[in-house]
Amino acid sequence: MTSTATTATTATRTALVTGASRGIGRAIALRLAADGVRVAVHYANNEAAARETVDAITAAGGSAFPIQAELGVPGDAEALWKAFDAQADGVDIIVNNAGIAGPGRIHEVDEDAYDRVFAVNAKAPFFILKHGLDRLRDGGRIVNISSGVTKVAFPDMTAYAASKGAVEVLTLTLAQTLGHRGITVNAVSPGTIETDIHPWMADPAAKAHAASFSVFDRVGQPDDVADVVAFLASEQARWITGQNIDASGGSGLGL
Template sequence: MGKLDGKTALVTGSSRGIGRSIALALAAEGARVAVHYAGNEGAAKETVNTIEAAGGQAFAIRAELGLPGDADALWAAFDEHADGVDILVNNAGIAGPGLIHEVSEADYDKVFAINAKAPFFIIQKGLDRLRDGGRIINISSGVTKVAFPGMTSYAASKGAVEVLTLTLAQTLGSRQITVNAVSPGTIETDIHPWMADPAAKAHAAGFSVFNRVGQPDDVADVVAFLATDDARWVTGQNIDVSGGSGMGI
């Protein structure tokens, strides 16, 4: 018996990387997981197959975020497979590198459209589907806690997500819905090809008190905890999952 038996979860951006590990972790606890992807159908199907091979339940849904009507499209795809959701994980996001004078208005708009606007309206449009006692978990980033000038627009977009998390925890408490954020540090996924350089990886590992870079499962296990009834008394929080990165600064 898993702690999420009978629950339905939606994880955005879960065909690979951190999102994939979150989907696997929720499924391992018994949840039926909607694996969302924007374009890589093969990766999404592979994630679904992995969950099903382990005895879990999952289905893939496609919606490109950052476009007008993206939340409606996402929920329309979801509604073809399920009649309600218990756990919503807003994981999908893009990086926004650049010092402030290097960021174009178009790049800024794209980062905010996917990282901040999409979660806002996915939650808004999903409120009538989200069951009382449900869970909303937003993936933020450690760059909101330590000045990181090279990711100015990205950090600002994640700051917006954190304030949204706090506000919604207050708004939705009457429905017994918890709303929390999780802030990873440097995580080793395929979106960080620079980690193939041993020197660069060693430098990144030095940010953590454990002297290693994080793995997707390090984040997924915390998200899975927040999704269960074990975390029923935790809301409005931003959980740092960075291995103690930046503690010495």
């Protein structure tokens, strides 16, 4: 495929959302589908969860299909786009959401753990976008999910924070690179979001502590982030690019 693809002439746009089988990615997929977007629901290993996301979209009258590709391994981007190409011809929205946490202070992070975090969180989005640009139609949207840990020092997530910092710089660079095609490139930085990857929130005291970071005194929900992504993916956000939108509920404003 070539970069000569033009803006979609039909009302239906197509989106790729990585890590869309659960959590924030699932909420983004559902939200985009509610806006009439056909969604490629990417997953790494949990096919059942991806099918649940697709089924939820189709039950609501939307359109979606699952694609599988493990990220953070050689050839991951090529495998992802091969699976995508089997079911769609071109893309209008790319949301790089998939990521892993990789906790630990610098003296606790070994090279294998560091390489794994960067392979999934920074390298995979880079090459997904590299190989996706000849499929992304002019006037398209790229949204990269970053994190609030790039805004304040968070020593317990050193490698993770560094990987998300790389994503933010990539966002800025690509906004400049792709502007001539009418493509916007933005990042969204959530704070603490209540998903199944945070089982510690089952402890009321721990959840209350997390809620205290936000000026609204609650933890974020996946829909809080999905709505921001949907806006950036819309025509209404056509004049916004190269930005990192804080979606943390005002976390850390008093620091």
